[in-house]
Amino acid sequence: MTVVAPPTLAPPPPPGAYKDPKASAVASRAWRWLWLPLLILVLVIAGASVVFIVDLDSSDTGTLNPHSYRPDGGNALRVLTEQYGTPVDTPSTSADALKAGLGGDVTLLIPDTAPLSVRTIQSLKALPPSTRVVLLAPDRGALHVLFPDLDFGDFPATSPVAPNCDAPEAKAAGSIDFDGAGYLPKTIHAAHVTSCYQGGLLLVSDSTGPEFALLGDANLLTNEHLTGYGHAALGINLLSTHSRVEWLYLDQPESASSEGGDGSQALFPPWVDAASLYLILAGVLVALWQARRLGVPVPEPLPVVVRSAETVEGRARLYRRAGARKLAAESLRGGALARITPALGLGADPDPRALIIALAQRSGRTTQEIHRLLYSPPPTDDQGLLALATELDRLVDDYLTQLTIGRAGADQGNNPEGPQQ
Structure with missing residues (x-):
């Protein structure tokens, strides 16, 4: 009977000195799956932040924007008008402004006619006589639509400029620091035309349409210049003749078909909306169907027989080509742990510390050596990887040899008389 002396055990490594290879492999696989979604999420958040910052910086900008505090904004005029008892509404579309103007007793302020379509400008002439339309520095295209015969006059020779007219709005305001183009009232064929400030302000009205107030210099009413001379009084007087003000400010040009309530939908039949909704729902269902979770892989017979050695060599070549020494x-x-752990009685996922101690007791090696083979950092070159594979094979062979000897001794101890003849 051969007696095997128990191995000399070295002190176990301190806690935290080893790493579980299974946990490392799981973390590596999880990172390979998650890095792309995380990158997309970061890019989406960064893009949304940039868009939000740019939109925040560009919001409330533009000449005579009713909510802008910038020098060229119109917030001061809006606040003063409301403080003097005339509420100010800021419709987001020209359709809403025109609808409010059709009700009468409204002052429709348009600080910029460039974004308006020709159809919207033509609709201004259809408003009732009880509506006032205030146009600030209208462009020549809008003036040609409203007043085809209107001509521009010369710039005022001196500043400030006195009203020199009977309009109560201008007389109460007094002189202004006018620096814009004027208009020649004699070319307009209307029932009543009043020219103030040497043509810088033109009031046009008749019995068939609204009253128009054309101001040649829009900068007079901005936040920066509203405190000069009678600018604030002139702006408040022009806007306070009716019960409320509709301040139409558009920061984007509107299309010719955007007015009239239907917009671009008028170009399509009614069933297009329902069909589009069904197509969107179908696309979502197809995406969910294609993105369903895959089940367990189904084994299929190979068309040819592949030897296991060829499979191992092919996989090794792939690892070498990719430089995946860690994997x-x-x-x-x-693989070594899968051959060793079933006979140790430590379960399918043993504690690394207990595994090292148990394996050292049964293989005749020290705990430091086992810890180096199983939990040390991976090799950095091919020679180190080859040495690791050789040492792991020796560890498995030593363990299996000791396990076989131990089982043989146990069987002999249970049968002291030896095998029966």
Whole structure:
């Protein structure tokens, strides 16, 4: 009977000195799956932040924007008008402004006619006589639509400029620091035309349409210049003749078909909306169907017989080509543990510390050596990886040899008389 002396055990490594290869492999696989979604999420958040910052910086900008505090904004005029008892509404579309103007007793302020379509400008002439339309520095295109015969006059020769007219709005305001183009009232064929400030302000009205107030210099009513001379009084007087003000400010040009309530939908039949909704729902269902979770892989017979050695060599070549020494080392260690741990009685996922101690007792090696083979950092070159594979094979062979000897001794101890003849 051969007696095997128990191995000399070295002190176990301190806690935290080893790493579980299975946990490392799981973390590596999780990172490979998650890095792209995380990158997309970061890019989406960064893009949304940039868009939000740019939109925040560009909001409330533009000449005579009723909510802008910038020098060219119109917030001061809006606040003063409301403080003097005339509420100010800011419709977001020209259709809403025109609808409010059709009700009468409204002052429709348009600080910029450039974004308006020709159709919208033509609709201004259809408003009732009880509506006033205030146009600030209208462009020549809008003036040609409203007043085809209107001509521009010369710039005022002196500043400030006195009203020199009977209009109560201008007389109460007094002189202004006018620096804009004027208009020649004699070319307009209307029932009543009043020219103030040497043609810088033109009031046109008749019995068939609204009253128009054309101001040649829009900068007079901005936040920066509203405190000069009678600018604030002139702006408040022009806007306070009716019960409320509709301040139409558009920061984007509107299309010719955007007015009239239907917009671009008028170009399509009524069933297009329902069909589009059904197509969107169908696309979502197809996406969910294609993105369903895959089940367990189904084994299929190979068309040819592939020897296991060829499979191992092919996989090794792939690891070598990709430089995946860490993954190869984890595979070698995992294979060694799969052959060793079932006979140790420590369960399918043993504690690394208990595994090292148990394996050292049964293989005749020290705990430091086992810890180096199973939990040390992976090799950095091919020679180190080859040495690791060789040492892991020796560890498994030593363990299996000791396990066989131990079982033989146990069987002999249970049967002291030897085998029966």
